[in-house]
Amino acid sequence: MQIAKAEFRCSSERISQVPKDDLRDIAFIGRSNVGKSSLINMLTGRTSLAKVSGTPGKTRLINHFRIDDKWYLVDLPGYGYARTSKRQRDDFSKIITDYVLRCEKLHFLFVLVDIRLEPQRIDLRFIEMLGENGVPFGIVFTKADKLSKSQAQRSVERFRAALAEQWEEFPPMFVSSSAKGTGRDEILAFVGECLKG
Ligand code: GDP
Numbered sequence: 627m628q629i630a631k632a633e634f635r636c637s638s639e640r641i642s643q644v645p646k647d648d649l650r651d652i653a654f655i656g657r658s659n660v661g662k663s664s665l666i667n668m669l670t671g672r673t674s675l676a677k678v679s680g681t682p683g684k685t686r687l688i689n690h691f692r693i694d695d696k697w698y699l700v701d702l703p704g705y706g707y708a709r710t711s712k713r714q715r716d717d718f719s720k721i722i723t724d725y726v727l728r729c730e731k732l733h734f735l736f737v738l739v740d741i742r743l744e745p746q747r748i749d750l751r752f753i754e755m756l757g758e759n760g761v762p763f764g765i766v767f768t769k770a771d772k773l774s775k776s777q778a779q780r781s782v783e784r785f786r787a788a789l790a791e792q793w794e795e796f797p798p799m800f801v802s803s804s805a806k807g808t809g810r811d812e813i814l815a816f817v818g819e820c821l822k823g
Contacts, residue, residue, distance in 0.1 A: 627818035631694050632670040637687040641724045644731060645690055651700045651731040652817050654766075655722070656738030657748065658704030661768035664804035665738065666691075666701055669813060676701050688725055697821055698731070706748040718752065727759050734762050734820045736813070741767040741781045741801065745788035754792060764798035766813065771803035 638644045644651075656662050663676035675691060689701040702725065705718050726735065735756065739749055756763045765785070770778050778801055789796060798816060802809030 627814045629670050629693055629814070631692075632672055632675055632699070633692050634675070635690040635692045635698065637689050639687060640721060641688070641729050644688060644725075644729060645698065649692070649695075649697050649731075650733035650821065651690070651698045651729070652820065653700035653702050653725075653732055653735045654738060655702040655726075655735060655752075656704060656768070657706035657740070657746065660704070660738045660740050661804055662701065662704065662738050665766065665768060665802060666699060668802075668804040668807060668810060670699065686719070686721065688721065697733075697817075700732075702726075705752065706746070718755070723755075726756070726761055732761070734764070734817070736764055736766045736800075738766045738768050739785065741770050741778055742772055745785050750788060750792075753789070753797075757793065764800065764816070766800045766802050766809065768802055768804070770801045770808055771805045 635645060636643070654662050654666060666676040667673060670691070670693070676689070686703045688703070691699045691701070693699050703719065703722060705722060726732065737749065737753060737756070739746075753763070753765075767778070767782060767785075773781065782799065782801065786796060786799075800809045800813050800816070802813065
């Protein structure tokens with residue numbers, strides 16, 4: 627699948643404000659700074675559809691981008707942003723849980739994970755919540771250009787091993803680099819298939 631037209635549709639503060647039409651949502655989420663905006667721009671072939679932020683945690687809205695008048699690419703707020711307290715935030719904001727667990731438009735959710743990091747508790751907790759609630763999701767490892775191929779592979783295996791503690795089956799997984807365009811074709815082909823279903 628290729629994307630010809632990508633246009634900003636709206637930002638929502640709560641799920642009652644998301645578009646009311648029947649186009650389906652393919653959404654993206656992850657810890658702040660994981661590379662979500664860069665990935666969205668890479669997938670859509672735009673340089674600044676999503677704002678690549680210097681300030682992690684600033685975006686707290688649900689952004690809908692209408693793709694080829696057929697589906698919405700949805701940019702969800704980042705989670706896991708360290709608050710003023712020393713404790714890393716590991717609860718998920720109401721807007722995230724409302725959307726992910728209750729929004730009927732949501733068709734598939736990509737959870738982004740920084741390929742350089744050890745499996746993060748907050749990502750595993752978020753994934754566990756998706757599993758418990760039957761939300762269809764996949765994992766996109768980001769920033770693969772920062773590792774060698776074999777290091778990247780090891781990192782994916784390490785994440786699989788962490789998931790294996792809770793899961794019998796693995797979700798679809800993609801390795802990506804927005805800097806290099808890696809993973810674009812695979813992710814878009816998957817979205818294409820997903821929208822057929
Ligand atoms: P967001 O907060 O999740 O939307 O993350 P951003 O897209 O704003 O990216 C956070 C930082 O990571 C920025 O400095 C990006 O330039 C950098 N970044 C994002 N994706 C990649 C990637 O694929 N490769 C490299 N090397 N850097 C990346």
